[in-house]
Amino acid sequence: MxxxxxxxxxxxxxxxxxxxxxxxxxxxxxxxxxxxxxxxxxxxxxxxxxxxxxxxxxxxxxxxxxxxxxxxxxxxxxxxxxxxxxxxxxxxxxxxxxxxxxxxxxxxxxxxxxxxxxxxxxxxxxxxxxxxxxxxxxxxxxxxxxxxxxxxxxxxxxxxxxxxxxxxxxxxxxxxxxxxxxxxxxxGIDTALFTPRKGGNLRARLGIADDEIVVTILARFSPVKGHSIFIQMARILSDRFANLHFLIVGYPAQISEDEISAMIKDAGIEDKTSVIVGSRTVFDVLSTTDIGLIPSNGSEYIARTLLEYIASGVPIVASNVGVLPDIITDDFGIVVDDITPTAFADAVSSIINSGKIQQMGKFAREIAEKRYxxxxxxxxxxxxxxxxxxxxxxx
CATH class of the missing domain: 3.40.50.2000 (Glycogen Phosphorylase B;)
Structure with missing residues (x-):
């Protein structure tokens, strides 16, 4: 025995x-x-x-x-x-x-x-x-x-x-x-690999001014990831703030790059939006991002991108799906119950108007190190x- x-x-x-x-x-x-x-x-x-x-x-x-x-x-x-x-x-x-x-x-x-x-x-x-x-x-x-x-x-x-x-x-x-x-x-997330970084030349390459606030979605091009919500939200925010730039990073899946470009054109935000296809520049993207968005309408039970955001010191606005509400706290993010462009625009506006983007980013990093x-x-x-x-x- x-x-x-x-x-x-x-x-x-x-x-x-x-x-x-x-x-x-x-x-x-x-x-x-x-x-x-x-x-x-x-x-x-x-x-x-x-x-x-x-x-x-x-x-x-x-x-x-x-x-x-x-x-x-x-x-x-x-x-x-x-x-x-x-x-x-x-x-x-x-x-x-x-x-x-x-x-x-x-x-x-x-x-x-x-x-x-x-x-x-x-x-x-x-x-x-x-x-x-x-x-x-x-x-x-x-x-x-x-x-x-x-x-x-x-x-x-x-x-x-x-x-x-x-x-x-x-x-x-x-x-x-x-x-x-x-x-x-x-x-869990490798907090030695994903860490707050500032600098790099992505802003310069994309023509983003130093004083512009960059709002990012980092996800494959798929309906479940909420790109249409993000783009319509960007249109609303463009009317509220003059100093925003929107970054869409991912790769074609159920939605093509051309379809993403068409949605951006229809929303009238071509001059305020950049699209990057591929994930090789993920660290440059994270170091350039001021507010990360996850407007998914389902899934997100593992939420790898969320952990990459918070380990990199990026505040979050995310849908109330999957594991997202389990991880996000008011100290560094907002969980949105109503998955609509207006609700996401209001949440992003709240963070910008609070003047606490950097403070929230520090909290996000602390949580990543302590818990994840x-x-x-x-x-x-x-x-x-x-x-x-x-x-x-x-x-």
């Missing part, structure tokens, strides 16, 4: 076999073909846990951007290629043999899955592969739908559930998952893992 985890942890601390907490052997299953917000959360978490000293293995599709990034940019991480797509019964049967062998050989303490298909696969394999604890990270509203199977899976076949926003946590609670198996853990650093992100997750392991060992 294996030693209970709580006893092993106590012995490790007692005789100082390891610095700090005992190492936990973790398999992160982050199997996304594209580098979306969920893939980013899993990648950042994997690297942060490895940096903290955990023994982390990352299971991902070998042709994915995430796999390439992890191979070149994350030390101390063991990469395991995995081509499972989750399509069809035979796909699950074929993948289960690989998974069972991996679990039997490695003896993981924790398996943390970030996608529904792998959650089902690893749930199926549990009976045959030892005593690992299965953790599910929920980062999308789709995974909280009323489904008898998914709710049974979360209640009976899963040891712990991490939710990336409080609204998702509330939804999972309603599904009947006990509170002691739930945890709200938002994404990469180190806090990793430690919070490790603490939850240990809580789940201790709970299981005490049964």
């Amino acid at each position: 294996a030693f209970p985890y709580i006893f092993v942890k106590f012995v490790c601390r007692l005789i100082y076999l390891l610095p700090g907490d005992c190492q936990v052997k973790v398999l992160q299953v982050v199997n996304f073909r594209w580098y979306n917000a969920q893939a980013h959360y899993g990648y950042v978490l994997s690297c942060a846990l490895a940096e903290l000293g955990a023994d982390v293995h990352l299971l991902a599709h070998p042709d994915s951007p995430l796999f390439s990034m992890a191979r070149s940019g994350c030390q101390g991480l063991r990469l395991i290629p995995f081509r499972f797509t989750g399509r069809g019964l035979f796909g699950y049967i074929g993948a289960s043999g690989f998974v069972r062998k991996l679990l039997a050989e490695e003896g993981y303490d924790i398996v943390n899955v970030h996608r529904g298909e792998e959650h089902t696969l690893f749930s199926m394999c549990r009976k045959h592969t030892g005593q690992f604890s299965l953790i599910r990270t929920i980062s999308d509203k789709r995974h909280t739908r009323k489904s008898i199977f998914s709710h049974h899976q979360l209640r009976r076949l899963t040891d712990g559930v991490i939710c990336v926003s409080r609204s998702l946590l509330d939804d999972i609670s309603i599904a009947g998952v006990p509170a002691d198996r739930l945890e709200y853990i938002p994404l 650093s990469i180190e806090n992100f990793a430690k919070h997750t490790i603490d939850f893992y240990e809580k789940i392991l201790e709970r299981k060992s005490s049964k």
Whole structure:
């Protein structure tokens, strides 16, 4: 019989076999073909846990951007290629043999899955592969739908559930998952990489005067991100203030660059608006921005851009969706309930008229360092893992 985890942890601390907490052997299953917000959360978490000293293995599709990034940019991480797509019964049967062998050989303490298909696969394999604890990270509203199977899976076949926003946590609670198996853990941000910077030559390149206030949206060109709201808001603000410049930064998705340009022309703000396609200049953009906007009408459960803004010392105006109201406080931002151009224009006007743009930016940076650093992100997750392991060992 294996030693209970709580006893092993106590012995490790007692005789100082390891610095700090005992190492936990973790398999992160982050199997996304594209580098979306969920893939980013899993990648950042994997690297942060490895940096903290955990023994982390990352299971991902070998042709994915995430796999390439992890191979070149994350030390101390063991990469395991995995081509499972989750399509069809035979796909699950074929993948289960690989998974069972991996679990039997490695003896993981924790398996943390970030996608529904792998959650089902690893749930199926549990009976045959030892005593690992299965953790599910929920980062999308789709995974909280009323489904008898998914709710049974979360209640009976899963040891712990991490939710990336409080609204998702509330939804999972309603599904009947006990509170002691739930945890709200938002994404962390590298506060050494994203830091307040002023200067650069972006203002000069775009012809923005030094005394102009720059209001920015940084997001892919998609209806859910609220570019039409931003552009109509810019038209309203242009009538209120003479010293504003609007910056639209992103890449074409469901909306093309030409369509963005047409919306700007229709609003009559061409002389006050700049469009940058691509994300290579993100640090220049953040250092140029005075007020950051997130006028999304949905999603934002991970909100990577929000954390980049606040770590860079930029005040925020954002919609009341996803994790945004969980993170934003009155000290450095405004959460807008009514997702309309006028409501956003009023919120931006309030910040400008307060004369506290710099003060709010300092508060934003302080919050990023105190609550949302990469180190806090990793430690919070490790603490939850240990809580789940201790709970299981005490049964």
